[in-house]
Structures are given as structure tokens and as C-alpha cells.
Amino acid sequence: VTVVAVCQLALQVGAPEANLATVTSAIRSAAADGSDIVVVPELSDSGYVFADRVEAAGLAHPAATSPALAAWQELSAQLRITVVGGWCERGNDGLLYNSAAIVGPAGVLATYRKAHLWDEEKHVFTPGDGPPPVVDTPAGRIGVCICYDLEFPEWARLAALAGADLLAAPVNWPRLDRPPGERPNEVVKAQADAAVNGMWIAVADRCGTERGVEWTGGSLIVDPGGYPVAGPVLADRPTTLLADIDLTRARDKRINANNDVMGDRRPDLYRGVTDLAVPAAGIEVPG
Amino acid sequence: VTVVAVCQLALQVGAPEANLATVTSAIRSAAADGSDIVVVPELSDSGYVFADRVEAAGLAHPAATSPALAAWQELSAQLRITVVGGWCERGNDGLLYNSAAIVGPAGVLATYRKAHLWDEEKHVFTPGDGPPPVVDTPAGRIGVCICYDLEFPEWARLAALAGADLLAAPVNWPRLDRPPGERPNEVVKAQADAAVNGMWIAVADRCGTERGVEWTGGSLIVDPGGYPVAGPVLADRPTTLLADIDLTRARDKRINANNDVMGDRRPDLYRGVTDLAVPAAGIEVPG
Numbered sequence: 001v002t003v004v005a006v007c008q009l010a011l012q013v014g015a016p017e018a019n020l021a022t023v024t025s026a027i028r029s030a031a032a033d034g035s036d037i038v039v040v041p042e043l044s045d046s047g048y049v050f051a052d053r054v055e056a057a058g059l060a061h062p063a064a065t066s067p068a069l070a071a072w073q074e075l076s077a078q079l080r081i082t083v084v085g086g087w088c089e090r091g092n093d094g095l096l097y098n099s100a101a102i103v104g105p106a107g108v109l110a111t112y113r114k115a116h117l118w119d120e121e122k123h124v125f126t127p128g129d130g131p132p133p134v135v136d137t138p139a140g141r142i143g144v145c146i147c148y149d150l151e152f153p154e155w156a157r158l159a160a161l162a163g164a165d166l167l168a169a170p171v172n173w174p175r176l177d178r179p180p181g182e183r184p185n186e187v188v189k190a191q192a193d194a195a196v197n198g199m200w201i202a203v204a205d206r207c208g209t210e211r212g213v214e215w216t217g218g219s220l221i222v223d224p225g226g227y228p229v230a231g232p233v234l235a236d237r238p239t240t241l242l243a244d245i246d247l248t249r250a251r252d253k254r255i256n257a258n259n260d261v262m263g264d265r266r267p268d269l270y271r272g273v274t275d276l277a278v279p280a281a282g283i284e285v286p287g
Numbered sequence: 288v289t290v291v292a293v294c295q296l297a298l299q300v301g302a303p304e305a306n307l308a309t310v311t312s313a314i315r316s317a318a319a320d321g322s323d324i325v326v327v328p329e330l331s332d333s334g335y336v337f338a339d340r341v342e343a344a345g346l347a348h349p350a351a352t353s354p355a356l357a358a359w360q361e362l363s364a365q366l367r368i369t370v371v372g373g374w375c376e377r378g379n380d381g382l383l384y385n386s387a388a389i390v391g392p393a394g395v396l397a398t399y400r401k402a403h404l405w406d407e408e409k410h411v412f413t414p415g416d417g418p419p420p421v422v423d424t425p426a427g428r429i430g431v432c433i434c435y436d437l438e439f440p441e442w443a444r445l446a447a448l449a450g451a452d453l454l455a456a457p458v459n460w461p462r463l464d465r466p467p468g469e470r471p472n473e474v475v476k477a478q479a480d481a482a483v484n485g486m487w488i489a490v491a492d493r494c495g496t497e498r499g500v501e502w503t504g505g506s507l508i509v510d511p512g513g514y515p516v517a518g519p520v521l522a523d524r525p526t527t528l529l530a531d532i533d534l535t536r537a538r539d540k541r542i543n544a545n546n547d548v549m550g551d552r553r554p555d556l557y558r559g560v561t562d563l564a565v566p567a568a569g570i571e572v573p574g
Binding site for chain 1: 403409543544545554
């Protein structure tokens with residue numbers, strides 16, 4: 001059994017030292033409670049609501065010299081855990097990326113650059129061009145993607161096809177209107193991503209208010225059937241959710257004697273999903 | 288504004304005349320209440336829980352001579368509505384298909400054969416090899432798929448890429464266990480299918496009990512944001528849900544000044560989704 005933790009945290013843009021202290025404290029606390037894997041939010045070092053690209057650039061670091069990644073490596077080694085979190089990356093190409101890392105006791109296992117950028121991020125970051133990485137850890141096979149990536153089912157599918165038992169998702173879900181009593185559609189999409197792939201998903205969201213932006217506080221851990229085993233929190237408070245889970249449940253995709261959520265796919269019929277051109281308005285009209 | 292109706296009905300396997308009467312009555316009633324589009328369940332002529340392939344064969348009809356399709360054509364013409372429903376098809380190749388049709392006042396606009404077969408259906412039906420059809424109707428562009436198809440996000444995506452404003456889904460969702468207070472994951476997946484594609488989805492489910500099988504009764508109509516505008520019923524009773532909707536809302540995929548749920552896709556990065564081979568166990572292992 002693996003203990004997975006998602007840390008919903010209040011962070012502040014432009015306060016990397018305070019943010020690192022908040023994240024470190026949450027990771028230490030989750031590890032003390034027995035966690036094997038700890039997920040923290042998107043851009044957890046820099047904060048999110050940048051005034052402009054210049055401000056973001058001043059908060060960005062290459063993977064090799066990121067204080068956040070260095071801290072996670074030290075925590076991972078010391079606490080024998082795997083950390084997944086988001087950080088503000090300055091690439092060797094000088095461009096900025098909204099990135100995440102999977103860090104284990106032996107060091108950084110994978111880095112990832114968000115491929116689907118949200119709103120003003122398009123004016124700050126360059127989108128990544130690589131798929132969600134999937135790595136083996138002592139706790140199981142872990143993939144990572146970031147926030148809006150989860151809203152493209154092709155992306156979670158790629159992680160599942162690459163063998164992810166658990167897809168860890170650092171997010172910053174800005175609070176949007178929703179009908180009373182409804183879960184945010186971001187949560188619904190994460191649940192569906194888990195169910196259609198028979199895969200665990202762990203989402204660490206933000207809370208607090210940053211430059212007038214409020215967050216959904218929707219952190220949750222979803223099982224391979226699409227049902228939450230912890231959360232969604234849906235409250236504006238820092239909290240850590242823990243779940244004792246069997247990651248290997250994600251390796252059996254059967255749901256009854258005749259169905260297998262991955263084996264039942266018809267990839268030969270899905271080619272249109274990769275078509276680059278938006279289709280013309282030529283819809284079939286009955287004769 | 289378009290009025291969409293989904294009819295959740297109690298039907299019985301092997302009772303095609305009674306089923307046709309039930310379906311006809313529901314369609315007439317929905318039309319009398321102002322519906323422009325009426326969706327009825329999967330295999331609404333034959334019933335669902337066949338003893339074996341032979342029983343299904345005895346209840347199957349080619350599209351050209353199906354009493355159900357003939358009745359829907361007559362109702363469509365008479366009531367000036369579009370009907371979407373499932374029927375048990377005998378192909379010209381002699382094989383059985385779990386099929387659906389979109390029928391308008393001018394006749395059958397499209398037929399479709401379920402591509403993802405559920406459980407015992409694999410011993411009865413041949414899976415279809417064509418994508419979900421999308422047709423223009425006076426009420427808007429309508430696509431159709433059937434039940435388990437909705438659980439493959441590539442399928443709803445293809446309908447959206449083909450221009451569907453509304454994806455109509457005749458279903459027979461067998462009732463499965465779920466945690467207390469949770470919506471069935473079939474409902475969650477339908478909500479996500481709508482949200483990730485910015486498209487309306489209308490699901491007509493079964494109710495009642497058929498040879499010991501109970502149904503989810505999960506009929507619902509979902510908006511392009513992924514939120515139900517009617518249902519999910521989640522009760523074992525015949526009912527018709529109606530919603531006054533603006534189908535053309537599905538033609539604007541923007542969700543804020545910088546994001547568009549279809550335009551933000553990265554189809555060049557999705558090619559792995561169409562790979563035929565299940566990937567080997569060669570997961571990236573950190574050095």
C-alpha cells in the first residue's frame with residue numbers, strides 16, 4: 001500500500017522564500033504522517049498571478065539551479081519520499097516554462113513543461129512540446145501533467161498508455177462560477193480522466209487569494225473507477241489530503257469479464273483526433 | 288431556442304410491439320410538450336438482456352424494414368421533430384449490430400453502429416467501424432453514439448471535430464455499485480465529454496428491471512460547460528426530461544479571452560493516442 005498526499009497551499013506571487021518554507025513544511029508534515037508520494041501545487045515557488053513576463057522571469061530558475069528542486073531533492077532523500085510539484089522554469093533557451101518535476105531520493109526523475117497554457121500564461125510562458133513523462137519510483141509508476149492539461153483527455157490518455165499508475169497534477173484552478181451544488185468541471189474532468197484510463201489521479205490545488213484571484217481549492221485523489229477517495233476539498237483553506245492506496249490496481253484495466261477500459265479502445269478509428277486542421281464547415285447534409 | 292427531450296423508459300426484452308408503443312407514446316408526449324429533438328434509449332425496440340445471439344437475431348431488422356425506424360419517420364414527419372434512438376440491426380451482411388438512427392421529417396438522416404461493445408454484447412453484436420455521424424437538422428448539428436462509446440473520450444472528440452452541437456446518446460446503463468453520494472461514473476464521463484468539447488450532450492437511459500438487470504436511470508442533458516441542465520435522474524422511474532437550449536452555444540468554443548477548448552488542443556502531440564500496439568513495459572527509469 002502506498003500513501004499519497006496532496007497539499008493544498010496558500011502561496012503568494014513574488015515571495016519565493018516564503019513559498020518554499022510553506023511547501024517544505026507541508027512536505028515534512030505529510031511525510032511525518034506516512035506519505036510515500038507528496039504532490040504540491042503548480043508554480044509553487046513563484047506564485048501564479050504575475051504582473052507580466054518580466055516579473056515571472058525574475059522568479060524563474062533552470063532545473064539545475066532551482067532552489068525549489070534542490071529543496072525537494074533534499075527532502076526526498078532525507079524523508080525517503082517522492083515529491084511532485086510545479087516550479088517556474090527558465091529554460092537553457094532563455095524561455096520561460098510552467099514546469100513540474102518528479103523528484104525521488106536519487107534525484108530529479110523527470111521534468112515536464114505544461115503543454116496547454118491557461119489564459120494569461122500565454123503571454124508569459126512557452127508551451128512544452130513533450131508528453132507527460134512517466135517514471136518508475138519505489139512507490140509505483142508516476143506520471144505528471146499540469147492543471148489545464150487535465151482538460152485534454154488525450155493528455156491523460158498518453159500518460160496511461162505510457163504505463164502511469166498514478167497521474168500527479170499540480171494545479172492552480174482559478175475559481176469560476178458554477179451552478180449551486182455542482183462540483184467544478186475541473187474536478188469532473190479529473191474524475192473522468194481517471195475512470196476512462198483506470199488510473200489514479202492526485203490533484204494539488206491552491207487556496208488563499210492572490211492579486212484578487214481566488215482558487216477553487218479543489219484538491220482531490222481519484223481512484224481508477226473515477227471516484228474520489230479523498231476530497232475534493234472545495235474550500236478555501238490549506239489542507240493536506242492523504243489516501244492509502246494500492247497503485248497496482250491501475251495495472252488491471254478489466255472492469256468485468258468482457259471489458260477492459262484500455263483493451264476496448266479502437267485506436268485505428270481515432271485517427272481524426274490527431275488531424276491538424278480544424279474541419280471545414282462541410283457537415284453531412286441528408287439528401 | 289431548441290427544446291431537447293430525453294425519454295427514460297421501462298422496456299422489456301423480446302416485446303418489440305409493447306416497446307414500440309411505449310417509445311411512441313413517449314415521443315408523442317415530448318412533442319406535445321414542445322420538443323424539437325427527442326432521444327430514446329439504446330436497443331429501444333428489442334430490449335437489451337438477450338438470452339443469446341439467437342434471441343437477438345429474432346428481434347433484429349435491417350434499417351430499411353425496421354418497424355421502429357418506420358415509426359420514427361412517421362412521427363418525425365407528423366410532429367416535425369428529430370428522433371434519435373437505438374434499435375437492433377440486422378445488417379445486409381447478416382451480422383447483428385447495436386445501432387442508432389437520427390431520423391428527421393425527411394427520413395433517416397444517419398445510422399450508426401456502436402463501436403465499443405459492452406460485456407455480453409460482444410457475444411451478440413459485431414462492433415461498428417465508422418465514427419459517430421453528425422448531421423444537419425433544422426434544430427442544429429446532431430451527432431450520435433451509444434452508451435459505452437461515451438466512455439472513450441476520443442469518440443466524443445470525433446463528434447465535436449465533425450461539428451456536432453449536440454451529441455445524442457441512447458444508452459442502457461446497467462446499475463453498478465458506487466460510493467454513497469457519488470454520481471455514477473458514466474454520468475461523470477458524459478459531463479466531461481461535454482465540457483472538454485464545449486458541446487451539448489443528451490443521454491436517454493433505461494429504467495425498470497430486465498431479467499434481473501437494473502438500470503442506472505441516469506438520463507441527463509449536459510451543457511457545453513459540463514453542467515447538467517436537466518437530470519441526472521438517478522431514479523428507477525420512467526420520465527422525460529426537457530431542456531430549452533441554445534444549440535449554437537456549442538459553436539463558440541472560447542472560455543475566456545485567451546482560451547478555446549478546441550483551439551487549445553495540440554493534435555500534433557496526440558499521435559500516441561492512435562498507436563495500435565499496447566506499449567511494452569519499457570517505462571523510463573531514472574539513471
